[in-house]
Amino acid sequence: MDIKTVTVSDFLAELGSGSPAPGGGSVAALSGAMGAALVSMLCNLTAGRPKYADYDALARETLTKSEALTQRLLDCLRDDMSSYNGVIAALRLPKSTDDEKAERSRALQEAYKSATSAPTNTINNCLEVMRLSKNLLGKSNATAACDLAAAGIEAHAGILIAMDSIRANLAVIHDAEYVKRVRAWAENAEHEAEELLREIQEAVK
């Protein structure tokens, strides 16, 4: 499945099938990509309008960032699918001899770490979508304020889902130093996401 060419219908069919990927991690990235696209929409509904001339520069500058974020989140979706397949490949390695067992275990640990990087990138990009949404509050087309809240809600949903993927990986990674570092980062990211969602939703209400 190539995310650059797949139809929405086929993506949903593949998601609903019993194949290991796409799964929740891919949905998290697409959720964030929709949030980024909604930010782009707000920018396009603001830039060039005389009524919002004061925010024209902000809208154009934000648009460049939100369009890049949409693409980066589609990259996260692709990476999530391939890293998940990496875990499956490691799980299928032979485990008859002690050497094979050691090699399989090493490959699995690598694969779990690698599978943590896609949701980490998803979260960082979704946080950026939420920051852009917040920056546009009161500084963009007021008739589409609901869509700004929608952008925040989608990006936040992406973060929650990606966070669950990370926690599931950390539970089986032995490198204590790595686990500790990622866990601390995740707590901060989660806290920032909650704060941003609260601010965005309050402002739009």
Added chain:
Amino acid sequence: MDIKTVTVSDFLAELGSGSPAPGGGSVAALSGAMGAALVSMLCNLTAGRPKYADYDALARETLTKSEALTQRLLDCLRDDMSSYNGVIAALRLPKSTDDEKAERSRALQEAYKSATSAPTNTINNCLEVMRLSKNLLGKSNATAACDLAAAGIEAHAGILIAMDSIRANLAVIHDAEYVKRVRAWAENAEHEAEELLREIQEAVK
């Protein structure tokens, strides 16, 4: 834009453009459709597996419902786009004479009510996705428990966004009886969604 044939990339591009639809309401429906597809995935990873034989019937029965919900939520997406275009059409009616003003106002009120029905259907279908997710807790493939939580999170995000669309419409609808009835329904739906999300997330943690 036909949601049955559009690619994910083109959907995101159209979403990010300054065209009035698709917007937040369409994203809400697609978010719910992804949730429904994740429920289908869980069913497909459960049905037919000896380890989960006890839940085979539940998985098969749920799959029929979740596949129908995916399609129904794509219908909501399509309806959301067309009802939004109905509001735009009413806004563009002439308003030079008193008769024209009265007719435009009547058409607008009809369009706002009609635009409330797509997010209402989105919410009802998303609630059903959340109920199906909750029913599968502890009764489906345990290795994909995270994806069950992801289904709940996506459907919940769809509800939050559709709720904002409804509130924006209610603010401009004059029919007090209608507004009161929808508002009471919305409060109940929001409460149920919060409860379901809490239960799903706690169970998966």
